Amino acid sequence: MKLLIKNGRVIDPATKLDAIKDILVLNEKIVEVQDEINQEADEIIDAKGYWVVPGLIDVHVHLREPGFEHKETIETGSKSAAMGGFTTICCMPNTQPVVDSVEIVQYIKEKTKRQAVVNVLPIGSITKGQMGKELVDVEKLVESGICGISEDGKTVMDSALLKKAMEQAKAANIPVFSHCEDHTLVQGGAMNAGKKAEALGIKGLGRDAEEVIIARDIILARNTGVKLHLCHVSTKGGVELTREAKQRGENVTAEVCPHHFALTEDIVEKDFTNSKMNPPLRTGEDVDAIKQGLVDGTIEVIATDHAPHHADEKNQEFHQAPFGIVGLETALSIGMTELVATKLLTPMSFIEKMTINPAKLLGIDKGTIQVGKIADITILDSNLEYEIDVNTFASKSNNSPFHGSKVKGKVMFTIVAGEIIVENGELKH
Numbered sequence: 017m018k019l020l021i022k023n024g025r026v027i028d029p030a031t032k033l034d035a036i037k038d039i040l041v042l043n044e045k046i047v048e049v050q051d052e053i054n055q056e057a058d059e060i061i062d063a064k065g066y067w068v069v070p071g072l073i074d075v076h077v078h079l080r081e082p083g084f085e086h087k088e089t090i091e092t093g094s095k096s097a098a099m100g101g102f103t104t105i106c107c108m109p110n111t112q113p114v115v116d117s118v119e120i121v122q123y124i125k126e127k128t129k130r131q132a133v134v135n136v137l138p139i140g141s142i143t144k145g146q147m148g149k150e151l152v153d154v155e156k157l158v159e160s161g162i163c164g165i166s167e168d169g170k171t172v173m174d175s176a177l178l179k180k181a182m183e184q185a186k187a188a189n190i191p192v193f194s195h196c197e198d199h200t201l202v203q204g205g206a207m208n209a210g211k212k213a214e215a216l217g218i219k220g221l222g223r224d225a226e227e228v229i230i231a232r233d234i235i236l237a238r239n240t241g242v243k244l245h246l247c248h249v250s251t252k253g254g255v256e257l258t259r260e261a262k263q264r265g266e267n268v269t270a271e272v273c274p275h276h277f278a279l280t281e282d283i284v285e286k287d288f289t290n291s292k293m294n295p296p297l298r299t300g301e302d303v304d305a306i307k308q309g310l311v312d313g314t315i316e317v318i319a320t321d322h323a324p325h326h327a328d329e330k331n332q333e334f335h336q337a338p339f340g341i342v343g344l345e346t347a348l349s350i351g352m353t354e355l356v357a358t359k360l361l362t363p364m365s366f367i368e369k370m371t372i373n374p375a376k377l378l379g380i381d382k383g384t385i386q387v388g389k390i391a392d393i394t395i396l397d398s399n400l401e402y403e404i405d406v407n408t409f410a411s412k413s414n415n416s417p418f419h420g421s422k423v424k425g426k427v428m429f430t431i432v433a434g435e436i437i438v439e440n441g442e443l444k445h
Protein backbone atom coordinates (compact mmCIF):
# COMPACT_ATOMS: atom_id res chain seq x y z
CA MET A 17 0.00 0.00 0.00
CA LYS A 18 1.54 3.23 -1.22
CA LEU A 19 0.12 6.63 -0.26
CA LEU A 20 1.37 9.93 -1.62
CA ILE A 21 0.44 13.22 0.06
CA LYS A 22 1.20 16.11 -2.27
CA ASN A 23 1.64 19.88 -1.94
CA GLY A 24 0.67 20.27 1.72
CA ARG A 25 2.16 22.71 4.19
CA VAL A 26 3.97 20.29 6.48
CA ILE A 27 4.24 21.58 10.03
CA ASP A 28 6.38 19.36 12.22
CA PRO A 29 7.23 20.92 15.59
CA ALA A 30 9.69 18.17 16.55
CA THR A 31 12.02 19.13 13.69
CA LYS A 32 10.78 22.72 13.32
CA LEU A 33 9.88 22.03 9.71
CA ASP A 34 7.32 24.37 8.16
CA ALA A 35 7.38 24.07 4.36
CA ILE A 36 5.48 22.78 1.35
CA LYS A 37 6.47 19.14 0.94
CA ASP A 38 5.36 15.85 -0.54
CA ILE A 39 5.23 12.80 1.72
CA LEU A 40 5.45 9.20 0.59
CA VAL A 41 4.04 6.48 2.81
CA LEU A 42 4.75 2.82 2.18
CA ASN A 43 2.58 0.43 4.20
CA GLU A 44 2.79 1.75 7.76
CA LYS A 45 5.74 4.07 7.47
CA ILE A 46 6.86 7.40 6.14
CA VAL A 47 9.57 6.62 3.59
CA GLU A 48 10.19 9.99 1.96
CA VAL A 49 9.67 13.69 2.71
CA GLN A 50 10.76 15.82 -0.25
CA ASP A 51 10.02 19.08 -2.04
CA GLU A 52 8.57 17.02 -4.83
CA ILE A 53 7.89 13.32 -5.18
CA ASN A 54 6.57 12.02 -8.48
CA GLN A 55 5.67 8.37 -8.24
CA GLU A 56 2.78 6.10 -8.86
CA ALA A 57 0.81 5.35 -5.72
CA ASP A 58 -2.29 3.43 -4.69
CA GLU A 59 -3.75 6.62 -3.29
CA ILE A 60 -2.81 10.24 -3.80
CA ILE A 61 -4.05 13.02 -1.54
CA ASP A 62 -3.83 16.51 -2.97
CA ALA A 63 -3.16 18.55 0.18
CA LYS A 64 -2.70 21.86 -1.60
CA GLY A 65 -3.81 24.65 0.71
CA TYR A 66 -3.96 22.27 3.70
CA TRP A 67 -1.74 21.80 6.74
CA VAL A 68 -0.16 18.39 7.10
CA VAL A 69 0.73 17.73 10.73
CA PRO A 70 1.67 14.75 12.89
CA GLY A 71 -1.36 12.76 14.03
CA LEU A 72 -2.78 14.47 17.09
CA ILE A 73 -2.33 12.82 20.49
CA ASP A 74 -4.86 13.23 23.30
CA VAL A 75 -3.68 12.14 26.76
CA HIS A 76 -7.07 12.58 28.44
CA VAL A 77 -10.08 10.69 27.06
CA HIS A 78 -12.94 8.79 28.72
CA LEU A 79 -13.97 5.87 26.51
CA ARG A 80 -16.48 4.43 29.03
CA GLU A 81 -15.81 0.82 28.12
CA PRO A 82 -16.18 -1.45 30.00
CA GLY A 83 -19.30 -0.58 31.94
CA PHE A 84 -20.84 2.53 30.43
CA GLU A 85 -21.25 1.51 26.80
CA HIS A 86 -24.45 3.56 26.52
CA LYS A 87 -22.24 6.70 26.72
CA GLU A 88 -19.34 5.60 24.49
CA THR A 89 -17.42 2.51 23.43
CA ILE A 90 -13.84 1.98 22.39
CA GLU A 91 -15.12 1.76 18.83
CA THR A 92 -17.26 4.92 18.81
CA GLY A 93 -14.76 6.88 20.92
CA SER A 94 -11.95 5.97 18.55
CA LYS A 95 -14.06 7.06 15.55
CA SER A 96 -14.79 10.32 17.32
CA ALA A 97 -11.04 10.71 17.87
CA ALA A 98 -10.29 10.09 14.20
CA MET A 99 -12.90 12.66 13.16
CA GLY A 100 -11.13 15.13 15.45
CA GLY A 101 -7.72 14.41 13.90
CA PHE A 102 -6.43 12.28 16.78
CA THR A 103 -4.43 9.19 15.92
CA THR A 104 -3.51 8.24 19.50
CA ILE A 105 -5.62 8.64 22.62
CA CYS A 106 -5.10 7.65 26.24
CA CYS A 107 -8.17 6.34 28.02
CA MET A 108 -8.85 7.09 31.66
CA PRO A 109 -9.51 4.26 34.10
CA ASN A 110 -12.83 5.38 35.62
CA THR A 111 -14.74 2.59 33.91
CA GLN A 112 -16.78 -0.23 35.48
CA PRO A 113 -14.82 -2.23 36.47
CA VAL A 114 -12.04 0.28 37.00
CA VAL A 115 -8.79 -0.28 35.07
CA ASP A 116 -6.99 -1.64 38.15
CA SER A 117 -6.09 -5.15 36.97
CA VAL A 118 -4.20 -6.88 34.20
CA GLU A 119 -7.48 -8.46 33.01
CA ILE A 120 -9.12 -5.11 32.34
CA VAL A 121 -6.03 -3.72 30.62
CA GLN A 122 -6.03 -6.80 28.43
CA TYR A 123 -9.74 -6.41 27.74
CA ILE A 124 -9.17 -2.85 26.51
CA LYS A 125 -6.19 -3.89 24.41
CA GLU A 126 -8.14 -6.73 22.87
CA LYS A 127 -11.13 -4.52 22.04
CA THR A 128 -8.79 -1.86 20.67
CA LYS A 129 -7.17 -4.35 18.35
CA ARG A 130 -10.52 -5.49 16.98
CA GLN A 131 -12.61 -2.33 16.97
CA ALA A 132 -10.59 0.87 17.36
CA VAL A 133 -9.61 2.94 14.35
CA VAL A 134 -6.87 4.86 16.22
CA ASN A 135 -4.22 3.89 18.78
CA VAL A 136 -5.64 3.56 22.28
CA LEU A 137 -3.30 3.53 25.28
CA PRO A 138 -4.88 2.62 28.60
CA ILE A 139 -4.14 4.51 31.79
CA GLY A 140 -4.37 2.43 34.98
CA SER A 141 -5.95 3.61 38.20
CA ILE A 142 -3.83 4.43 41.25
CA THR A 143 -5.93 2.56 43.79
CA LYS A 144 -8.07 -0.56 43.49
CA GLY A 145 -11.57 0.37 42.37
CA GLN A 146 -10.52 4.01 42.69
CA MET A 147 -11.51 3.64 46.32
CA GLY A 148 -8.46 5.47 47.62
CA LYS A 149 -7.42 2.67 49.98
CA GLU A 150 -5.18 0.10 48.34
CA LEU A 151 -2.60 0.63 45.60
CA VAL A 152 -2.80 -1.25 42.32
CA ASP A 153 0.16 -3.40 41.28
CA VAL A 154 1.86 -0.70 39.20
CA GLU A 155 4.63 -2.93 37.90
CA LYS A 156 2.24 -5.63 36.66
CA LEU A 157 -0.04 -3.08 35.02
CA VAL A 158 2.92 -1.49 33.25
CA GLU A 159 4.01 -4.90 32.00
CA SER A 160 0.50 -5.45 30.64
CA GLY A 161 0.62 -2.15 28.75
CA ILE A 162 -0.60 0.91 30.67
CA CYS A 163 1.07 4.20 29.77
CA GLY A 164 0.52 5.95 33.10
CA ILE A 165 -1.57 5.93 36.26
CA SER A 166 -4.35 8.25 37.31
CA GLU A 167 -7.27 8.41 39.70
CA ASP A 168 -9.01 10.75 37.25
CA GLY A 169 -12.48 11.79 38.25
CA LYS A 170 -11.10 11.86 41.78
CA THR A 171 -7.99 12.68 43.79
CA VAL A 172 -6.09 10.24 45.99
CA MET A 173 -6.63 12.15 49.22
CA ASP A 174 -4.26 9.96 51.28
CA SER A 175 -0.92 11.70 50.61
CA ALA A 176 1.18 8.83 51.95
CA LEU A 177 -0.56 6.41 49.60
CA LEU A 178 -0.09 8.73 46.64
CA LYS A 179 3.59 9.14 47.52
CA LYS A 180 4.00 5.35 47.43
CA ALA A 181 2.26 5.25 44.04
CA MET A 182 4.58 7.96 42.77
CA GLU A 183 7.63 5.98 43.90
CA GLN A 184 6.36 2.95 42.00
CA ALA A 185 5.51 5.00 38.92
CA LYS A 186 9.00 6.50 39.03
CA ALA A 187 10.54 3.01 39.23
CA ALA A 188 8.41 1.89 36.28
CA ASN A 189 9.21 5.09 34.36
CA ILE A 190 5.61 6.15 33.75
CA PRO A 191 3.89 9.45 34.51
CA VAL A 192 1.26 10.11 37.15
CA PHE A 193 -1.74 12.01 35.76
CA SER A 194 -3.24 14.08 38.54
CA HIS A 195 -6.88 15.11 38.75
CA CYS A 196 -6.45 17.91 41.30
CA GLU A 197 -9.48 18.36 43.53
CA ASP A 198 -9.46 18.30 47.33
CA HIS A 199 -12.64 16.39 48.19
CA THR A 200 -12.97 18.07 51.57
CA LEU A 201 -13.24 21.45 49.87
CA VAL A 202 -15.84 20.47 47.29
CA GLN A 203 -19.06 19.71 49.21
CA GLY A 204 -21.54 19.21 46.38
CA GLY A 205 -20.38 22.13 44.25
CA ALA A 206 -21.49 22.06 40.62
CA MET A 207 -20.04 25.20 39.04
CA ASN A 208 -17.33 27.75 39.76
CA ALA A 209 -17.87 29.38 43.15
CA GLY A 210 -18.66 33.08 42.94
CA LYS A 211 -21.27 35.62 41.97
CA LYS A 212 -22.68 33.67 39.04
CA ALA A 213 -23.16 30.55 41.16
CA GLU A 214 -24.88 32.62 43.83
CA ALA A 215 -27.12 34.30 41.28
CA LEU A 216 -28.16 30.93 39.84
CA GLY A 217 -28.49 29.27 43.23
CA ILE A 218 -25.99 26.58 42.25
CA LYS A 219 -23.47 25.32 44.81
CA GLY A 220 -19.96 26.57 44.09
CA LEU A 221 -16.70 24.72 43.43
CA GLY A 222 -13.85 26.91 44.70
CA ARG A 223 -10.52 27.32 43.00
CA ASP A 224 -8.76 26.37 46.21
CA ALA A 225 -9.83 22.72 45.82
CA GLU A 226 -7.72 22.56 42.66
CA GLU A 227 -4.83 24.71 43.84
CA VAL A 228 -4.26 22.89 47.14
CA ILE A 229 -3.81 19.54 45.39
CA ILE A 230 -1.66 20.98 42.60
CA ALA A 231 0.66 22.34 45.29
CA ARG A 232 0.68 19.04 47.19
CA ASP A 233 1.30 16.95 44.09
CA ILE A 234 4.13 19.19 42.93
CA ILE A 235 5.80 18.76 46.33
CA LEU A 236 5.33 14.98 46.31
CA ALA A 237 6.61 14.74 42.74
CA ARG A 238 9.70 16.74 43.68
CA ASN A 239 10.36 14.38 46.58
CA THR A 240 9.84 11.21 44.58
CA GLY A 241 11.27 12.33 41.25
CA VAL A 242 8.22 11.05 39.36
CA LYS A 243 7.03 12.63 36.13
CA LEU A 244 3.90 14.54 37.22
CA HIS A 245 1.26 15.55 34.71
CA LEU A 246 -1.43 17.92 35.93
CA CYS A 247 -4.77 17.23 34.25
CA HIS A 248 -7.19 19.94 33.14
CA VAL A 249 -5.71 22.96 34.95
CA SER A 250 -8.50 25.54 35.16
CA THR A 251 -7.37 28.22 37.59
CA LYS A 252 -5.03 31.18 37.52
CA GLY A 253 -3.50 29.92 40.77
CA GLY A 254 -2.94 26.49 39.21
CA VAL A 255 -1.11 28.02 36.26
CA GLU A 256 1.08 30.05 38.63
CA LEU A 257 2.00 27.02 40.75
CA THR A 258 2.90 25.09 37.61
CA ARG A 259 5.00 27.97 36.28
CA GLU A 260 6.95 28.23 39.54
CA ALA A 261 7.63 24.49 39.61
CA LYS A 262 8.88 24.55 36.03
CA GLN A 263 11.08 27.54 36.80
CA ARG A 264 12.68 25.46 39.54
CA GLY A 265 13.36 22.82 36.89
CA GLU A 266 10.91 20.28 38.24
CA ASN A 267 9.55 17.36 36.27
CA VAL A 268 6.02 18.73 35.85
CA THR A 269 3.80 19.13 32.81
CA ALA A 270 0.29 20.50 32.62
CA GLU A 271 -2.63 20.22 30.24
CA VAL A 272 -5.55 22.53 29.59
CA CYS A 273 -8.77 21.68 27.80
CA PRO A 274 -10.25 23.77 24.97
CA HIS A 275 -13.36 24.63 27.03
CA HIS A 276 -11.18 26.14 29.74
CA PHE A 277 -9.57 28.63 27.35
CA ALA A 278 -12.62 29.20 25.12
CA LEU A 279 -15.43 29.58 27.66
CA THR A 280 -16.17 31.16 31.03
CA GLU A 281 -18.78 30.62 33.73
CA ASP A 282 -20.83 33.32 31.99
CA ILE A 283 -22.39 30.67 29.74
CA VAL A 284 -23.57 28.51 32.65
CA GLU A 285 -27.34 28.32 33.04
CA LYS A 286 -29.46 26.03 35.19
CA ASP A 287 -31.00 24.28 32.22
CA PHE A 288 -27.75 24.10 30.24
CA THR A 289 -26.04 21.09 31.75
CA ASN A 290 -23.58 20.91 28.85
CA SER A 291 -21.89 23.82 30.62
CA LYS A 292 -21.22 21.52 33.60
CA MET A 293 -17.89 19.79 33.80
CA ASN A 294 -15.15 19.19 36.32
CA PRO A 295 -13.16 21.30 36.85
CA PRO A 296 -15.83 23.88 36.05
CA LEU A 297 -15.70 26.82 33.67
CA ARG A 298 -14.03 29.68 35.53
CA THR A 299 -13.76 33.43 34.98
CA GLY A 300 -12.14 35.68 32.40
CA GLU A 301 -9.20 36.16 34.74
CA ASP A 302 -8.55 32.42 34.79
CA VAL A 303 -8.93 32.18 31.02
CA ASP A 304 -6.38 34.97 30.56
CA ALA A 305 -3.93 33.21 32.88
CA ILE A 306 -4.39 29.93 30.99
CA LYS A 307 -3.75 31.67 27.68
CA GLN A 308 -0.65 33.31 29.15
CA GLY A 309 0.46 29.87 30.35
CA LEU A 310 -0.01 28.46 26.85
CA VAL A 311 1.99 31.33 25.36
CA ASP A 312 4.94 31.18 27.77
CA GLY A 313 5.17 27.39 27.71
CA THR A 314 3.97 26.74 31.26
CA ILE A 315 1.23 24.66 29.66
CA GLU A 316 2.70 22.26 27.16
CA VAL A 317 -0.27 20.04 26.39
CA ILE A 318 -3.80 20.57 25.11
CA ALA A 319 -6.05 17.61 25.98
CA THR A 320 -9.78 17.19 25.56
CA ASP A 321 -11.00 15.44 28.74
CA HIS A 322 -13.58 13.94 26.34
CA ALA A 323 -16.29 12.90 28.83
CA PRO A 324 -19.35 11.53 27.03
CA HIS A 325 -22.65 11.24 28.89
CA HIS A 326 -26.04 10.09 27.61
CA ALA A 327 -28.64 12.78 26.93
CA ASP A 328 -30.97 11.27 29.56
CA GLU A 329 -28.25 11.72 32.17
CA LYS A 330 -27.50 15.28 31.12
CA ASN A 331 -31.23 16.14 30.95
CA GLN A 332 -31.48 16.28 34.73
CA GLU A 333 -31.52 19.12 37.21
CA PHE A 334 -28.12 20.89 37.23
CA HIS A 335 -26.87 19.40 40.51
CA GLN A 336 -27.95 15.89 39.45
CA ALA A 337 -26.51 15.92 35.93
CA PRO A 338 -23.06 14.32 35.61
CA PHE A 339 -19.94 16.43 35.08
CA GLY A 340 -18.35 16.31 31.64
CA ILE A 341 -18.54 17.20 27.98
CA VAL A 342 -17.37 15.52 24.77
CA GLY A 343 -14.36 17.16 23.18
CA LEU A 344 -12.62 15.01 20.58
CA GLU A 345 -14.47 16.42 17.57
CA THR A 346 -14.15 20.08 18.53
CA ALA A 347 -10.69 20.44 20.09
CA LEU A 348 -8.71 21.23 16.96
CA SER A 349 -11.27 23.70 15.62
CA ILE A 350 -11.64 25.46 18.97
CA GLY A 351 -7.88 25.71 19.36
CA MET A 352 -7.42 26.97 15.81
CA THR A 353 -10.11 29.59 16.37
CA GLU A 354 -9.20 30.76 19.87
CA LEU A 355 -5.42 30.44 19.81
CA VAL A 356 -4.14 30.44 16.23
CA ALA A 357 -6.57 32.74 14.38
CA THR A 358 -6.09 35.25 17.21
CA LYS A 359 -2.29 34.91 16.78
CA LEU A 360 -1.86 34.03 20.43
CA LEU A 361 0.06 30.92 19.35
CA THR A 362 1.93 30.27 16.14
CA PRO A 363 0.73 27.27 14.14
CA MET A 364 3.95 25.49 15.18
CA SER A 365 3.49 26.13 18.87
CA PHE A 366 -0.19 25.13 18.79
CA ILE A 367 0.47 21.88 16.92
CA GLU A 368 3.38 21.13 19.27
CA LYS A 369 0.97 21.01 22.23
CA MET A 370 -1.16 18.40 20.49
CA THR A 371 1.57 16.21 19.03
CA ILE A 372 5.20 16.01 20.12
CA ASN A 373 4.64 17.35 23.66
CA PRO A 374 2.09 14.69 24.58
CA ALA A 375 4.32 12.09 22.85
CA LYS A 376 7.25 13.14 25.03
CA LEU A 377 5.10 12.98 28.14
CA LEU A 378 4.10 9.42 27.27
CA GLY A 379 7.59 8.48 26.11
CA ILE A 380 6.28 7.13 22.79
CA ASP A 381 7.93 7.31 19.37
CA LYS A 382 5.13 9.36 17.79
CA GLY A 383 4.12 12.95 17.22
CA THR A 384 6.48 13.78 14.37
CA ILE A 385 6.63 13.51 10.58
CA GLN A 386 10.00 12.00 9.72
CA VAL A 387 11.32 9.29 7.45
CA GLY A 388 11.23 5.95 9.23
CA LYS A 389 8.40 6.87 11.60
CA ILE A 390 4.94 5.29 11.66
CA ALA A 391 2.68 7.29 9.33
CA ASP A 392 0.20 8.82 11.78
CA ILE A 393 -0.74 12.03 9.96
CA THR A 394 -3.52 14.60 10.19
CA ILE A 395 -4.46 16.97 7.37
CA LEU A 396 -6.54 20.05 8.06
CA ASP A 397 -8.04 22.96 6.23
CA SER A 398 -6.91 25.89 8.36
CA ASN A 399 -9.22 28.34 6.59
CA LEU A 400 -12.46 26.44 6.45
CA GLU A 401 -15.17 28.12 8.51
CA TYR A 402 -18.08 26.04 9.72
CA GLU A 403 -20.63 25.74 12.46
CA ILE A 404 -20.21 22.94 14.99
CA ASP A 405 -23.16 20.55 14.83
CA VAL A 406 -23.31 17.79 17.45
CA ASN A 407 -25.57 15.78 15.12
CA THR A 408 -22.54 15.09 12.93
CA PHE A 409 -20.47 13.60 15.77
CA ALA A 410 -19.19 10.04 15.51
CA SER A 411 -19.24 9.92 19.31
CA LYS A 412 -22.19 8.11 20.90
CA SER A 413 -22.84 11.22 22.96
CA ASN A 414 -23.42 14.82 21.98
CA ASN A 415 -23.00 16.69 25.27
CA SER A 416 -21.08 19.66 23.91
CA PRO A 417 -21.47 23.32 24.86
CA PHE A 418 -20.02 24.21 21.44
CA HIS A 419 -23.09 23.20 19.40
CA GLY A 420 -23.75 26.08 17.01
CA SER A 421 -20.36 27.74 17.56
CA LYS A 422 -18.75 29.20 14.46
CA VAL A 423 -15.15 28.05 14.12
CA LYS A 424 -12.29 28.16 11.65
CA GLY A 425 -10.16 25.13 10.85
CA LYS A 426 -11.36 21.60 10.12
CA VAL A 427 -9.90 18.12 9.97
CA MET A 428 -9.98 16.77 6.43
CA PHE A 429 -7.92 13.57 6.63
CA THR A 430 -6.78 11.35 9.47
CA ILE A 431 -4.22 8.71 8.61
CA VAL A 432 -3.30 5.99 11.10
CA ALA A 433 -0.26 3.85 10.33
CA GLY A 434 -0.59 4.67 6.64
CA GLU A 435 -4.32 3.93 6.45
CA ILE A 436 -6.80 6.67 5.59
CA ILE A 437 -9.46 6.64 8.33
CA VAL A 438 -11.02 10.04 7.65
CA GLU A 439 -11.26 11.20 4.05
CA ASN A 440 -12.48 14.69 3.11
CA GLY A 441 -13.91 15.16 6.59
CA GLU A 442 -15.85 11.88 6.67
CA LEU A 443 -15.14 8.47 8.17
CA LYS A 444 -14.12 6.19 5.34
CA HIS A 445 -15.89 3.12 6.76
Ligand SMILES: NC(=O)N[C@@H](CC(=O)O)C(=O)O
Pocket residue numbers: 078110168169170195292293294295321323324339340341
Ligand atom coordinates in the same frame (compact mmCIF):
# COMPACT_ATOMS: atom_id res chain seq x y z
N1 LIG B 1 -14.22 15.96 33.51
C1 LIG B 1 -15.45 15.62 33.84
O1 LIG B 1 -16.27 16.49 34.06
N2 LIG B 1 -15.80 14.34 33.98
C2 LIG B 1 -14.97 13.18 33.83
C3 LIG B 1 -14.06 12.94 34.98
C4 LIG B 1 -12.84 13.84 35.04
O2 LIG B 1 -12.08 13.97 34.08
O3 LIG B 1 -12.59 14.40 36.09
C5 LIG B 1 -15.86 11.99 33.57
O4 LIG B 1 -15.38 10.85 33.65
O5 LIG B 1 -17.03 12.17 33.26
Ligand SMILES: [Zn+2]
Pocket residue numbers: 168169170195247248294295
Ligand atom coordinates in the same frame (compact mmCIF):
# COMPACT_ATOMS: atom_id res chain seq x y z
ZN1 LIG C 1 -10.45 14.76 35.82
